Amino acid sequence: MPASNENIIVAEDLTISYDLHRERKKLIALQNISLDIKKGEFVVLVGPSGCGKTSFINAISGLIPKSGGSVKVRGEEVTAPGPDRAMVFQDYALLPWRTVESNIRLPYELQNLGLSEEEKQDRVKKSLELVDLTGFEKSFPYELSGGMKQRVGIARALATNPDILLADEPFAAIDAMTREAMQAEMERIVMETGQTCVFITHSIDEAILLGDRVVVISYRPGKIKEIVDVDFPRPRMNNSEVKTSKKYAVLRDHIWNLVKDEAMQTTRGE
């Protein structure tokens, strides 16, 4: 679904800092970030480790407090998590004592979404179909492979039928082959559901293949360095023309040049 012109997430001068109690100092993770995200848009954040990407989506989800500026979702200031925003975690964050189905039903137990039992069952079934895990309802997470665990993580995020899907390096711990398959699934799911997606990755390829826009964030303090538009037609994943095109190579090189200096800085510990 193409992005509409309606802004769903608006960040203005967003600043996030953490107290370093031991050193009696403040670490500014993100400084004056302003970013508008349109409904149905797929925005990918790239940047070196520790640049504050996670802080940004945590602020959208309402998990951490802001130190300055504002984040608005559909015009309303974010103060706490809500059912309109769901999150996919890097380490899956599935409750190990619950079955796949029970994990996906967790959001229903924690908040009243006003759904009848039938609607809940229907949604769980649809979420499982969407991530291609039908038949694994009664399995436990420890019985599944990494890729399958993350599919459960995605299904759980989809169960609340959120408008916004936040993904914090969801495929970082997944092997390269499964990762490509998962990227294809992610693209397909977001295209099918029409959700807005804010996605963090360290992989430039992943960023170009998934994102409508790639936001490059600089290292300490995190600021927006450049926003790169990516306009390949979708679906891109199983379209070999995209990856072999000159445009792809140019984009990839451009983003790498933006990230390179920052990445070097982190390795020198500056």
Add this chain to the structure above:
Amino acid sequence: MSKVADQITYETDDPNRIQDVGWTFREIWRRTRGFVVTSVNLIIFFILWEIVTTYGNINSLFLPKASAMFQELWVGMTTRAPEGAVFSGSILDHFLHSFKNLMTGLGIACAIGIPGGLLMGGNKYVESILSPYVWALASLPRIALVPLFILFLGFTTTMQVTIIVLSAVFPIIINAWAGVKTTEKSLLAAAKVFGANRTQLYYKVVLPYTLPFIISGIQQGIGRGLIGVVIAELFGGSNGLGYLIQRSADTFNTAMTFAVLLLLIVMSLSLINFTRWLEAKVAPWRNVNHL
């Protein structure tokens, strides 16, 4: 599914991938191997013991025959002291006394330790107030308290149970406390994102996460509690397995002493294996490698 989905193919599971192999000799052996090896091992051990004590020049005062020990154990476990006897020579009587005390002590230790540890993990004020006392008492050898409790409570069952509680409660507190503290941050974050309030965080995440920690705390508590049982009975009282060890050694009935030691080993291993089974049952995701 929309048209988009049809354009993309992704892997599906072949239902024939898992095939039934049935019962093979190898499979039966794989399942019973542990039990068979241990049984044969123990039988050889006791036969060697019997041979050495029969044909070797060993004073039965120091090492009785294995058969004498088993006989003592059998007789002791199948007879009871007559009504109104001053002293019972029946192992069963003393075993029941000790076992009842151990269970009472463990019960009280759980009743104090589990909520105590959970509170300490969940509330930083409770934690900072209680932790110095917990660490102080946990690091003190509990045997050092026995004379004091004999002074307070005399040679009574209450004294014995108190020693057991003091021995068993600290591993339970510390494990429950550690369980709460080490609850994975990402699980808490996930629950919050999906709408959990503070109470729900505890009931849906922290408690289930801590449950296996509590069970291993109880497991350690059983070991410590058993030490408490024997110490309390060795020092004071005229009841229990600890007393019987003392008494039989004093009267040069070494076979009885060994019989009681064997019984203690069997009791301790049974209880610990029960908690391991329980742990595997309630927390199969925690792939703990036991020694």
